[in-house]
Amino acid sequence: MALSYSYSYSYSYGRPPPPSNSISRRVYPLPLRLRLRLRRSSFHAQYNKYNPKFRRPYTTVLIVPTGVGASIGGFAGDALPVARALATVADCVISHPNVLNAAMLYWPMPNVLYVEGFALDRFAQGLWALQPVHQNKVGLVLDAGIEEDLRLRHLQVADAARASLGLPIIEYIVTDSPLKIETWFHPKCGNSTGRVKNIDSLLRAVNSLVNHTDVNAIAVVARFPDDDSEDFDSYRQGKGVDLLAGVEAIISHSIVEEFKIPAAHAPANLPFPPSALLSPKSAAEEIGYTFLPCVLAGLSNAPQYVTQPRAFVNGSVVADDVDSVVLPADACGGDATLAFSKSKRPNKPLIITVEENKTVLDDTPNKLGIKTMKVNNYWEAIGVIAAHKAGIDPKSLRKDAIDNLQNPSQLYNPIRDSSTNGKGHYHKVCV
Structure with missing residues (x-):
């Protein structure tokens, strides 16, 4: 009986397999030299798998201004799905609490930076940088105007976040006087705004936490008026403008401007009566007693501000790291967007405006003289970003969107060179 010889190797670097039961085939291990070669090639294959790609991370900024009635992002965290989808395409996403907060709901994303709006403006202007962290020590400020039972609910949220999520919330303080929040709509453009009558009381409380503890991020809960107006009912039905959002921005802006640390706000209201007409876009604010969980989660690892x-x-x-900016098409008048559009660097960030996301504003790219790429919806925006990240002209993905290559018109005048004594040597002059 003829015996057949063959070499075989396993993924354990050439150790011989178990003996075969077949007498017609005997398997021998590979020679030592070949086994060593396989080991080296296996190592290099593994090395190449994790080898750097020699490309810097792709960074995009997602903006949905607060208190402007955005169709997507103007309610209770309804732009969060956009951020989640975008985070799977971009290496780093920078966004703000209005996009990432959803009251009792939130979604942790390790490549998303939670940046307060005032800080985002300074970042875009190149004045501040963002320093990612592993964790922050969060301090909680409670408005003295919050009723005792409602205050207890918020403290229980903080304790739950510490015990169940392990968040480093280390101290809380109550303001020395009620903040007295007032809200209204801007009479001209219709965005929500208002004021904090006792803003000094808020800043004193924050100052006490920052200077007497290790706190380096601030969560604020202020008592807002319980509004049963038609505007509030409209908001709960997924229409109109969030009446609270404008003052929320004022609160966080004031803290960040003064103390230059991450801050975010959650309003305190009495529970709302059930409504059969409640919109899914507003439902995240109806499932608990507070809006605080998302704020604590976001601040726990928000980047610190390098000023x-x-x-x-x-x-x-830094701002020069930003590759693209995505925002509603009629909300281009913010400080951050204007700063990105005026960037002096050779590769300006691609500004993508989403037509479907309507707001009460009318700050369009054409009015402001901003060059943007217009898309109909966030599906298209994410596709544009995927192409941009890959180094592909997004227009090449559309039908007949690439025109013939053009040659700029140039006129050349021949000038005789005196050094050639007029023998036909010419200089090229562009006019």
Whole structure:
């Protein structure tokens, strides 16, 4: 009986397999030299798998202004799905609490930076940098105007976040006087705004936490008026403008401007009566007693703000790192968008405006002289970003969107060179 010889190797670097039961086939291990070669090739294959791609991370900024009635992002965290989808395409997404907060709901995304709106403006202007962190020590400020039972509910949320999520919430303080929030709509453009009558009381409370504890991020809960107006009912039905949002922005802006640390706000209201007409876009605010959980989760690892350009260090994210900006088509008048559009660097960020996301504003790219790429919806916006990240002209993905290559018109005048004594040597002059 003839015996057949064959070499075989396993993924354990050439160790011989178990003996075969077949007498017609005997399997021998590979020679030592070949086994060593396979080991080296296996190592290089594994090395190449994790080898750097020699491309910097792709960074995009997602903006939905607060209190402007955005069709997507103007309610209770209804732009959060956009952020989640975008985070699977971009390496880093920078967004703000209005996009990432959903009252009792939130979604942790390790490549998303939770940046307060005032800080986002300073970042876009190149004045501040963002320093990612592993965790922040969060302090909680409660409005003295909150009723005792409602205050207890918010403290229980903080304790639950500490015990069940392990969030580092280390101290709380109650303001020395009620903040007295007032809200209204701007008479001209219709966005929500208002004022904090006792803003000094808020800043004193924050100052006490920052200077007497290790706190480096601030969550604020202020008592808002319980409004049963038609505007509030419209908001709950997924229409109109969030009446609370404008003052929420004022509160967080004031803290960040003064103390230059991450901050976010959650309003305190009495529970709303059930409504059969409740919109899914507003439903996240109806499932609990507070809006605080998402704020605590966001602040727990929000980037710190580096406010001195000389202090910008390796690992900080700066405005020049931004590759694209996505925002509603009629909301281009914010400080951050204007700063990105006026960037002096050679590769300006691609500004993508979403037509479907309507607001009460009328700050369009054409009015402001901003060059943007217009898309109909966030589906298209994410596709544009995927192409942009890959180094592909997004227009090449559309039917007949690429025109013939053009040659700029140039006129050339021949000038005789005196050094050639008029023998036909010409200089090219563009006019």
